[in-house]
Amino acid sequence: MRPRAGSKALIREINEALVLDVVRAQRPVSRARIATETGLSPATVTGITGRLLGAGLLTETDAVRNTRGRPARLLDLGTEAVLAAGVRLSDAEAYVVLVNLRGDVVASHQEPLTSTRPQDVGESVARAVRVAAASRASSALIGVGVAVSGVVDQQGGIVRHSGSMGWENVPFQHQLAALVETPVVVVDSYVNSVASGLLLFDGRLAGRNLMIFSVGASLGASVVVQGHIHRGFSGTAGGFAHSCAGTGSGRPCHCGAEDCLETWASAWGIKQELERRGETPGSLVGRDDDVIVSAAEQLGAAVANAAKVFGPERVVVAFTPEMNLPALTSRTEEVFRRQYAHSTTPPPALELAVTGPSDHASGAAHTVLAQLFTASTSDGETAAAPKSDTAR
Structure with missing residues (x-):
């Protein structure tokens, strides 16, 4: 269960997401720069980055010498600890990619569909994700994103209409969540999945x-x-x-x-x-x-x-x-x-x-990754991290 708004656990989650987001946008970046961007104290940033390094979400790069003082080690996003799965559905197959925190595709798998019946599709997607994830067993799979052609209510997890799949008001997120063992399942349209990828990794936007x-x-x-x-x-x-x-x-x-x-x-x-x-x-x-x-x-x-x-x-x-x-x-x-x-x-x-299919699948994975760089209250709304050390 997600922590309630205002709790210490939520504030910690918000600050960790904020630090990760600065690293995502400016990688590689120094701890001092993170403190400047977030408004958190150097001590707080050191504590947060230490936890994230221990979890493998961050990694240290080569030391860079400032104009004075000792060399500073820059921080980058980790590549091995966690992965997100992205699935591009068509009426013929489920095309799956695994993406690391930096947005790099590290594995893929294609699973033919026996039918477009939602239950059958869900089982095929779950099987495809398991096959892909087995090739990277040392990494934790944090979620599955699915891109479907059509009109999708992402928040409700409902495919409102998909001509290619022959679906009307299919609660596919709920159906798939019962078949995969990940904490997050997101369903979105092809075009919104592509947009998610662009927004997450193209700082110009x-x-x-x-x-x-x-x-x-x-x-x-x-x-x-x-x-x-x-x-x-x-x-x-x-x-x-x-x-x-x-x-x-x-x-x-x-x-x-x-x-x-x-x-x-x-x-x-x-x-x-x-x-x-x-x-x-x-x-x-x-x-x-x-x-x-x-x-x-x-x-x-x-x-x-x-x-x-x-x-x-x-x-x-x-x-x-x-x-x-x-x-x-x-x-x-x-x-x-x-x-x-x-x-x-x-x-x-x-x-x-x-x-093409790889862009749709990668974008679907990016919708999952994006949740690491924001924090949510229990009602599902995103929360902004306070730029003050009182938020430790």
Whole structure:
């Protein structure tokens, strides 16, 4: 059970998380720098770092001499004591990676799925995690993060909708927690998992406002406000795939509606349209026809319209390898920029990227790691460490 807010145990947890977070952001770093950044006294920092070194969460690097006084040993994150598992679910397999505190992938495993029935998937994920963890038996597994294509309520642990898995309101976090022997299980969408990884290990994004869009079998969006993912009511923020394209085409979507953006610009939607036309979809590589042009037109305009509402400083559109089609990516960028041709404000910086299964799985693991760098009260809210030595 988590300690109550205000207890000595909670304050200790907060201070340890704060120290770890400074090391994460500035690694390698001296104890003196940690004291300056946290407001804790040198003695308190020495005590905390001693405990973290003993637990293997920190390690000492080579000594560095200051301008005066004896050399100071810098601190870095440990690499062997603890690992987090990240799982990328598709309708065909569970792809698992193990990630250390520095975000490095140290092991991986692919487990085929016999079905997409939630119980069967949970058992396959648990088996895949056990196989991967067995290869690093000397390290403690602190949690499992799972990335699923679709709309996910991370706090409630519920997959609200996943077209690729055929799931509606599946309490997958609860189901998986009963099958794995780890203290933490987190379930999130593909795109929010990617965003979690970027926010945890890219210091340039601290405190920034950005939007990240994923384009693959399905579509997704992550809204980042001042360096934190905005999840909205019931975790529904970023429901980009099922916004109405407004074309009146009547294309049926797996959500039950018609004319969703998903039916135009996702790999699933493009293949559905090709089948409707009597074609065998197969690989999309090399396609440059009206189906791809229409996908780019809808995608570029939708990304621009979403960005205009939020006003981020940066927009990332991440394509899976299957959707990294020159005809699609270049036209999407062209349409996006065209939408700002008569805008009274400059467009946000636009970045096109390619992300695959490893990025989704690693990002899912990062959602678990992130909990080591923050502390929570018993009601699940994050707590800020007091910058005072009275918090020892």
